[in-house]
Amino acid sequence: MRDMTRARAAWLPWALPAIVLVAVFFVAPFLLNVRFAFSSWTSFRAEITWNGLDNVRTLIDQDLLANAVTVTVLYAILCMAIQNAVSLSLALALQRTGRVNTVFRSAFFLPTLISPLAAGYIWRGLLAPDGAVNSFLGIEWAWLGEPATALVVVAFIDAWKWSGLITLVYIAGLNSIPKSLLESATVDGAGAWTRFRRVVFPMLAPALTFNVAVTLVGALSAYDVIAATTGGGPGDHTRALNVVMRQQWGQGFFGTASALGFTVTLLVIATAVPLVWWLRRREVTG
């Protein structure tokens, strides 16, 4: 018991800065603001009164909530899947440190440094019906204007923006795998695919946990890339929760906007907590 207390005492100072940051910049604002999700706050009057679940009812009556949740979840899954698939492939290709690989690593990392809005505007220009992509392919297709492609294309743009960062995490994970393990597997007659499936992938579990959680949670609170590319269109096909929140806010309906913000937070907690718990468990048992 004393050992446990001592271990905790040693651990606390290192965690304290992170705990303080999260408490000040996330928990406190969240707790202070959560009441607005259940209030009649609008720009039209000064009084803010408690109105229970009226904001949620309004959003449901106006056909806004269900679609926004569906779009957000679909978008998050797409972003997570695309980013992790692309980044893991890139990491495997660029794992070895050398001049050529360093150049490519830098090239793939560059989009991470660009503002998401700027990235969105650049891609909107490239993907316009008369843009460079269609000129190159010799077709006429409104990539961001067709319901069939808009959400997937925006998810790809998000992946292009962030894959460099996710790739670096995977490369770090790959380089932390002991060479002796891979050599033993080779000696035992394992081919490249078997080595990846049986040794590399299980050993990448911590990197996978981080990357899956970060990409999924990040995409659940998506706004900037969508705003810069489609603005939520065509129709409401890319109208994620934060896009609707901004629209409600812009019309002076601050209560319903807060309810949407609260929904995003609930969605993030409901997804991230079980996901990280499951992935961490997999790290131990896998």
Place this chain on the structure above:
Amino acid sequence: MRAPSRLLGAAIGAVLALSVSGCGSSAPEGTGQVKLTLWHNSADPAALLEMYEKFEKQSGHTIELVSIPSDGFEDTTQTKWATGERPDILEYHATVSGLLALNPAENLRELTGEAYIARSGDLYQAAGAVNGKVYAAITGFPQVFGLYYNKKVFAEAGLTPPTTFAELSAACTGLKAAGVTPVFESGGSIWPVQILPILYLAGANQGNAYGKAIASHTSTLADAGSPFVAGLSAYAKLQADGCFNKDIVTAKFEDSMKALVTGKAAMVAQHSDMLPALLAAAGGDQKIVDESVGFAGLSSDKPLVTYAPGPIGTFYLPKTGDPAREKAALDFVRFMTGPAYAEYIAASKTFPVLKDVPGPQGVPSVLQDVKKAYDTGAVIAFNSDIPGMGGLAQLMSELIAGQKDPQKAATQLQGQVEQAAKAAGLPGW
């Protein structure tokens, strides 16, 4: 516990002290001159920006301009406003619906009784005022909505510009046969696609009858056979008939101006404050605009233009609690509406809204068309006095994408109007 709470108190005190000293915009001591913050639309014309400078020179006060991008102007202003931040002077929409969203009784200084109001005719009967109290100083000519058309395209196709929706349908067929996009719509900018349905409704809104009926809740947008549903249906029919550009969902309003000037499109539904954008699309060459572009009114069944008092040159004075800055801000309004107003009209080449101020000389021909159409028959936009209509543009996007039919869109928008009208405490709700 006491020590940490004292520390926390000291920290909060320090933060407050810093923020108070940082945002005071206080005057240089002893001069009586102050620094005023003005939130203004980034589309303010050069002539208006010059007026701000002239006021600085004449009064000795300084103006810190905070530019709000015209794309997303309402959203951005509302967002800044909602944080509790207040400029000394706010340039914003003069429509009652825009004004209600600022909660004027609580946040704005009343300007009733100022000299310019008596010189403005009945302008403040329909704009800038709530419950008989005037809050705005409107210096800009109203935004006049109608159809810009390419004169050469119509001449070559042997057609005349339409003034009713039936004529628009007929012209659409003729122009398509001539290989021209009949009407260029910019769904990528979202807001322009609500203009055509609003134009349609001018027929039903003479004397603002329809707008008043919706605002007072004696009619609803979704009533069976309502003019609003008819307007959306007329729009959907034009779309089904292929009258719009193929890239309607992604095109921006700058694209529409370019298509119009180059003759790729025959018509664009827009308002008169878009003239600078039109000029930019013509490479800054006024001659090209004058030769190629005309303007006409259009409604469901009559040649009417629709007008709405716009944000450009409409000023409000938020309550700031600082007597020196409040006095200087009022001086600004008196400057803009006083003798300097004639200079502004001459420089900006727009039409005056104050009596006894001579009209401008050397007005471009397209603006003369606008004035002619306005003088012939103008109806205020039906949504000017209705709060909660901000969702119309989003619903139009869904209508264009085929996700909503006109009736369903009308029902949904009525819900938003109800939400806003109840919050604003309008009579009848």
